Amino acid sequence: MEGEVYLTEEDLVRIAKHISADPIDFEAKYVHRNPRTLRLRKPSDRQCLFHRDGRCSIHPVKPVQCRVFPFWPEIIESAEAWNETAVRCPGMNKGPLVQIESAEEISGEMRRAYPQMYPSP
Ligand code: SF4
Numbered sequence: 822m823e824g825e826v827y828l829t830e831e832d833l834v835r836i837a838k839h840i841s842a843d844p845i846d847f848e849a850k851y852v853h854r855n856p857r858t859l860r861l862r863k864p865s866d867r868q869c870l871f872h873r874d875g876r877c878s879i880h881p882v883k884p885v886q887c888r889v890f891p892f893w894p895e896i897i898e899s900a901e902a903w904n905e906t907a908v909r910c911p912g913m914n915k916g917p918l919v920q921i922e923s924a925e926e927i928s929g930e931m932r933r934a935y936p937q938m939y940p941s942p
Contacts, residue, residue, distance in 0.1 A: 826861040826869050828852065829934045832884040833859060839882040857937045885934040892919075892927040894939055 828836070837847035851870060853860050864870045871879045877887070886893070891913055896906050907913040932939040 824868065825863075826884060827886055827935060827938070828859040828861065828884050830859070832882075835882045836879055836884070839879055858935075885930060889927050889930050892924045893931050894928045897921070897924045897928055 833848060833852060834844050837844040840847070848854065848859075851862050853862055861870060869877075871877055871883075877883055891897075891903070891906055891910060896902050903913075
């Protein structure tokens with residue numbers, strides 16, 4: 822998922838409403854849809870179009886993947902993956918300790934939100 826901002830159908834509608842846009846117009850302008858995924862188009866000057874003035878401009882309605890980061894299945898699956906991600910994310914390893922059970926529960930939200938990316942074994 823690295824470098825891309827994937828949306829659920831609910832994310833799309835919620836974000837469009839938050840910025841007072843029609844969901845169909847919002848999708849046409851800002852979203853790539855393919856049969857499996859929805860993802861935000863990237864502007865040429867930054868990783869995410871909602872990253873403005875050093876912060877997330879849609880914080881209250883940000884997509885599931887942003888809300889649950891860094892507790893993504895592929896990040897919590899090993900200490901190596903966690904540490905590699907932490908090198909690039911200054912916010913990691915700073916807050917209170919999160920037990921692995923809680924991290925797994927949170928990561929379950931990613932599996933439910935993006936089942937096409939996390940097929941059941
Ligand atoms: S947290 Fe906000 S600015 Fe950052 S990637 Fe997600 S939507 Fe974009």
